[in-house]
Amino acid sequence: MPDLLFEIGTEEMPALEVPRLAAELKAESERAFSAAHLAYKRVDLHYTPRRLVLIVRDLASVQEDQVKEVKGPPAAVAFNPDGSPTQAAIGFAKTQGVAVEALERVEVEKKVYAFARQTVPGRKTVDLLPEILPPLVKRLHPSKSMRWDNSGITFLRPIRWLVCLYGKEVIPVTLGTLRASRVTRGHRFLEQEEVTLESAAVYETALEEALVTVDPQAREEAVIGSLKEAARKLKGEYLIDGELLGRIVNGGEHPTPVLGHVSTEFINLPAEVVQATLREEGKFVPFILSDGTSPYFMGFRDGLRDEKGIVRAGFERVVRARLRDSQFFFDKDRHCPLAERVRELRKVIYDVRLGSLWDKVERIRALAGEIVIRTGRGTPADIDRAAFLCKADLVTELVKAFPELQGVAGKIYARLDGEPDTVAVAIHEHYLPSFSGGELPQSDVGIVISLADKLDTVVGALLAGEEPTGSRDPYGIKRQANGLIHLATAKGIDLDFLDLIHVSQEIYTTIEQKVEMSNVVKFLTERVRQFLRHYCNIPADVIAAVSAAEVGNFYRxxxxxxxxxxxxxxxxxxxxxxxxxxxxxxxxxxxxxxxxxxxxxxxxxxxxxxxxxxxxxxxxxxxxxxxxxxxxxxxxxxxxxxxxxxxxxxxxxxxxxxxxxxxxxxxxxxxxxxxxxxxxxxxxxxxxx
Amino acid sequence: MNVQEIILQLHNFWRHQGCLILHPYDVETGAGTFNPATFFGTLGPSPWRVGYVEPSRRPTDGRYGENPIRLRLHHQYQTVLKPPPAGIQEIYLTSLEELGLKLAEHDVKFAEDDWESPTLGAWGAGWQVWVDGMEITQFTYFQQMGGVTLDPVSVELTYGLERIALLLQEKESTYGLQWNDEVTYKTLWWEKERQFSIYNFEAAGVERIQEMFGLCAEECRASLAVGLVFPAYDYALKCSHLFNVLDARGVISVTERESFIARIRDLAKGCAKGYLEIGENVA
The missing domain is CATH 1.10.730.10 (Isoleucyl-tRNA Synthetase; Domain 1)
Structure with a gap:
């Protein structure tokens, strides 16, 4: 059986959204082919920022035959007592297109009816495809849809070409003003961009020759491979997260590594600042060497190897300009110690209902103090100092430019200000875990501030009426609650949090409470049950069993x-x-x-x-x-x-x-x-x- | 290629694409989008193609002339095509080639960036175009302008002239650029950047500017009331600029900010609505 190739060619789609849309296209197509009774072996999924590609392997050339049954009039009406058909039966048979003699008697719910049964021969795949494929595009859900011409079609980005081949045959699928052909496009910056495809089977190799790696897995392996290779040579490690990797792998059709060097003029800029600048400003991957410095980065060019070093020179020039900006922020921030910045937090609104960041800091101090009393963890003086300073870096230029440096900048500045190291470390740690399953705070001071901050955020948002619904969670309190539960259980915090929330509530004196405290209890109870189920693999019946006893002490x-x-x-x-x-x-x-x-x-x-x-x-x-x-x-x-x-x-x-x-x-x-x-x-x- | 050659080259390229070559607007703007040639040009059904330079004032981006790439005033080359031709991305890339950029030797990326202007009540979908990691163009399919859904849509191409010059002249600081072969960017602009930065951040008379904002908003509304949309729009632009100065001066709180933006947006929407009522052909 031949393969089907359906390629939707677009202007560059957002890197982080392509994988989701492609998966949707695959699911929709599988559904559509089963609904159309078309047999196939499997659907392969490929994508780049410029194309979504379905390859349906071994697609049957004809639809399976369908048996169609239609219920007609009751037998008593359709047939005379002698069994001969009445006018009603003749009329029914005619409209169904069957011979009147072929009508059958079938009992439905204790009553007998005349039935027309016929086998509808399956239609040819080539005739069906123009009906099946275009609606798939309309069934996708881009985060934002746009118009680009007057065809009435909307999509994530303009659709510019279609390829549809069943084996060697072009299927004239149309979408808006476009009509599918066998001509696809290779890499944008090749001299000969257009590629004519002999058949669906040659698609991947033909495009690879035209400098387009259509398989995202292959692109990812190539990217990771070059990062590993460079890390080995540099005797260091590369720093990448899922988002940056996604931007690189799906931000180009043929990512090719370019290794760059960070100018030595930034030797005194903390490595974290260098890394953030590389990541945020250029989507470059920083390396960290064994001495803690980050003098190298890797960028990915979309295209061939940078033989002349032109791209490398360009990348390095941009990095230098951006790092000068970061250096400017860093030097400016150093004019004012962190402790003096705390006052500025009064002017920063955390939430209209929940007050300023200063108010939040005050609440964290109070809650952290209570946690110290109840658990005996950490030294009260350090905890109060860390709580006092923990949000001060939010008003530094560096964090305004690189929000991801919150906490990290605070730690660096606190150390330079001569604050105790336990305090500096806790300023960073109190934001942890920063994602589900992420690194946890290790120090007692960091743990206590982290618990206090998270509990305050959750209780405050809920009391203000911001209970998350579906995917809407503006305060990220699901994540905050999960972080709290993860931390409490992993670090053995022997503390009843459902009791502690009442302390938190008392601290919220000024807020108009939209919900009862029982809602907060319900929310946290549900979060902890979810945590047990999905994070700790506790069976559902055991969760039900232990929930019948006290639940507020998450660790116990x-x-x-x-x-x-x-x-x-x-x-x-x-x-x-x-x-x-x-x-x-x-x-x-x-x-x-x-x-x-x-x-x-x-x-x-x-x-x-x-x-x-x-x-x-x-x-x-x-x-x-x-x-x-x-x-x-x-x-x-x-x-x-x-x-x-x-x-x-x-x-x-x-x-x-x-x-x-x-x-x-x-x-x-x-x-x-x-x-x-x-x-x-x-x-x-x-x-x- | 020096800065003025880049401008001439772009004028030449886009006039061959059927664009009218116009001039910067003579009221302060924060971007080429605010120029009436774009704001009104994108409204209504008639085809429209235009190219012009727009000196764009962003008071908060001022750095006293001390930062190599951040500027209080930068120059945009603005192109609008309504409706956009199907090969608009390729046409744009050709314009870069004609500036002497050998694209095959560089890294060119269309990086997602959905532009929106809360003050103009406008949004679109598109990209920042990056060449070797440097953002040189904002490329947007406008979907809405002045609160009005556009039909047909327009494409706006906004070239950052300083950025392109940095790339072509292989310089790291804007002030090191050649405007022509004799005069540098520094000679022309450095002292202005310094003075305006001091003015915007430290010296601007807050009460007077707030008063001016109120007067301009009032003048805009009064003009709209008698159907004079173009004079009204000039005063909406002034409001937008005065707001930017107040913002740089650090006197606008978070909550006030929202209401300032909403006020300007209402004025812009009023202008768009009035313009469409008069009928764009009169324009």
Whole structure:
């Protein structure tokens, strides 16, 4: 079977958006081909900033035959008693285009109808494609659509050509004023830009010859390959994130490396500033050498190798000009110590409802102080100094020019100002983690300020009524909450955050609160559940189980969940769950856990009571230390006496006082388990690992 | 190629593309887009092609003449094509070749940049064109101007003349450029940059300028009320420039900023609306 090639040629699309649009095109085309009953092997996806390309491998040349059934009049109307067709049947058969003799009787919901059934032969693929392909383009969702002519077509950028080949045959697909042909375009800066394609099969190689690497994976491998090679030669590392990599890989059709050198005149500019300038101003990739300096960078030219060094000279000239700008900002910032800048934060609005950045700093100081008292982490003096300085760099020229340097600039300036190193480090660390799963603060001071800042942001935004909906999250509070939870669990912060939010709320004295505190509790509870599920791989039933107990101490919540996740696979645990479920089910609606041992009448009751007392004492200790594995170990001891209890004792005794006493006791017993979680919701059979 | 040769070359190139060659507007503007030849030219259905130089004043970008590339006043070469021809990107690239830039030896990128002007109530989709990492042109398909959705759309090409000259003359500082073969950019512009930077950042009379802003806005509205859109637009431009001076002077708070911009936008929208009501053919 031949391959189908459909290429949408455009003016340069935004690098970061192309991959998403291409994936959408692939999904839409797969859907369209199945809906059209066209068989194929697979859809290959290629893209560059100038083209979205579908290659459908082994596409069937004919649509599968379709059996079409149409319900007609009821049999009683369609046929005379002797079985001969009535006028109604004849008319129906005619409109359906079948012989009246071919009508069938089919029972539908206990009533018989005349049915026309016919096999519709599949249409030819070449005839179908002009109907299938153009609507795909209209079904894509660019972040922003534009018009460029009067065709009525809108897209991310102007569409300038179409190629559509089924095997060797051109399929005359049209879109707006364009009509597909076999002529594509090679790299923009080749002398002969147009490339005529013999067939769909030669597409990739023909374009590679025309200096266009259509496979994004191949471009990425080439880019990473040259970065690794250069890093090895320089005995350093390259610094790149997903966004910069995406801009390079999808910002050109044939990225070719150009290694550049940073002029020695910037030897005294901190490496972080050099790196940020390279990244932000030129989309260049900085290298960091073992001595911490960044004297080299790699740019990517779209085209052939820069044999004459013209591009390299140009890149270096731009870098020099930009670094002079950064140097100017840096020198200007150094005229005023960080501590004196804090005053300027009064003039910077954090949010109209939540006050200035100064107000935020004051709240961070108060919350951080509270966290120190509750956890004993860090020295109060350092924490207060770091909290006081943590936002001061936001009014420096450097951070205004490079927002990504927030925190980093603060750390550099604090050190130069002679602040304690713990304070300087914490100014940087309090922004961490800066993305999901990113690096965490390591120092106690950094951890405390980070927790305080994040909690303040989340509580403030929620109280102001900015609860995230769908993809709208202007304060990024989902990320902030995740960062908080990640930090608290990873660093073992033994602190009830659902209690701490009330301290945070009290600090917000001036704000008009749009929502109840219960919404904040709900939001954080949901975030922590999501975190357990997606970040810690805790099974859903375990999350449900531990959520029945206290959830505000995120660290302990995770510990309990991890212990239960391990235990739920053991056989002993499964029988314990069964035993507990009996206790739990019978006591669900019981409101008291009061009982009087004197009212126990049976030996099994007294045995269980004695075991209960022993275990309760032990558990109190383990709960204090957070040793939940040991706690469950002790609970297992209760299994036997519980089973015996239910064998021997009739809980729902006729005597009301006996019954109430037994239920009260069982309630107390259930309460022991419920401090870890509701074991009865744990799925133990064939529990997935 | 010196700066004035670049200008002459671009004039020559675009006149052959059917552009009217016009002149800078004689009221201060922040960009060539503010020139009536673009603002009104892009409105309405009639075809329109124009090219001109626009000295563009950006008070906040002033650096007292101390920064090699940031300028309080830079020169744009502005081209507008309505409707845009299908090969407009290629035509643009040819114009660079004709300036003596051998594109095959350089790195040329069309880097996404969706332009918008909140004060003009305008936005478009397009790019910054980068040559060897230096931004030399803003390339925009205008979608809206003065709050009016454009039909047909226009393409605006805004060449940064100083940037292109830096590239062609292989210089690192704007002040080292040759305007012609005898006169340098520094001779012509350095002292002006220094004085205007001091004026904009330190000396401008805040109360007088605020008063002027109010008077100009009033004059704009009064002219609009009697259907005089072109005089009205001149005063909207003055408002825009006075706002930029106040902004550089550091006296506009975050919240005030929004309301200043909204006021200017309303004036611009009024001008666009009035212009379309009169009927562009009268223009």
């Amino acid at each position: 919540l995770l510990r309990r969940a991890q212990v239960l996740t391990t235990w739920r696979k053991r056989e002993t645990f499964q029988s314990l769950v069964i035993a507990f479920s009996r206790v739990r089910n019978i006591t669900k609606s019981v409101e008291t856990d009061q009982f009087d041992p004197k009212l126990f009448t049976q030996e099994a009751e007294r045995v269980l009571w004695r075991e209960y007392l022993k275990v309760e004492g032990q558990l109190t200790r383990f709960f204090k230390t957070g040793d939940y594995a040991e706690a469950i170990e002790r609970l297992v001891v209760l299994k036997e006496p519980i089973d015996r209890y239910f064998d021997d004792v009739l809980v729902m005794a006729k005597e009301e006082d006996l019954k109430r006493n037994r239920l009260g006791f069982l309630s107390a017993l259930a309460g022991l388990f419920l401090r870890i979680g509701d074991f009865s919701v744990i799925v133990t059979d064939n529990a997935p690992s």
